[in-house]
Amino acid sequence: MSDNWTDGNSLGGPLREVFSVDITAATGRCSSCGTTGPLAEGRLFGPAPGLVLRCPHCGEPLLRMATGPGHAWLDLRGLAFIEVTTPG
């Protein structure tokens, strides 16, 4: 696999086009190996043909995102759950 990746941190902007809260600071669990941690600590590959966030532990995809004019597609199969802080 290419070593040309950055942190999940840099997925923050694209995801904020879809969600109203920052998802990179949320905790997620990898469906493949069970590792749990902030999505910001994942490894982000892309941008073409889409953005792929991989588990820093096992390398399996956690999240895939593709965008086109006026649309975004998200594949979240690699996440067993995400935990987001809510107001109050």
Added chain:
Amino acid sequence: MARAAVLGRLNWLVGQLAEIRQETATARTLVLDVPGWTEHLPGQHVDIRLTAEDGYSTERSYSIASAPNGSRVELTVERLEDGEVSPYLTEVLSPGDPLELRGPIGGYFAWHPEDVSPVLLTGGGSGVAPLMAMARTRIASGSTAVMRLVYSTRSPATLLYAAEMQSLAARDGRLTADVIYTRAAPPGWSGPVGRLDAGRLKELAEPLGPGVQCFVCGPTGFVEGTANLLVGLGLGARQIRTERFGPSGGTS
């Protein structure tokens, strides 16, 4: 406060370049005025979008280097030889020009001024930019948190924020800055020259105590190496937050 600021989807904004500060031969700080800007936390970044006349567009992430200051946002950009975006930002963009951006982005690699835990900031190359935002915010906010900035750079010629680094280094004992020169030091330098190693990092981190919060930013290799050294000092993974720019060493 910060919570209210993250509500709602993020829209692209158009900023205007107000001022340029040349930092080194290849890096400059862009001072932008961004109408509609929501105040940021130090450590957060923006995405910059450049669009060509034929409609082709490309995006890059850049860390914010300044403390929150109304609609003013400062980015330090290092020119990468084969870069697609940084040559435009460092050589073409001029005061008065518009620049499309969205932000502030990211709630993970961010320092909250109300957090009083001791902080160790370790930056490699232009990875010092978001850490500088944290040091500047600490001063502007009147925080009393113990904060130590450790900045690894090749030589005096690549040192960003040179004058400010000196004044930080000479501050009271609660905010300090240490420069690590990896290849060449300035004349009269009495310290070691070379990469940040376990011994040196231990010396710098230990006085901050076992509850220290660490932020590490820079090229992937630097961040991996430093994070491993911090784990080797007995710190837990949850105490170490990282931001990697990728293998090139550029800002994203």
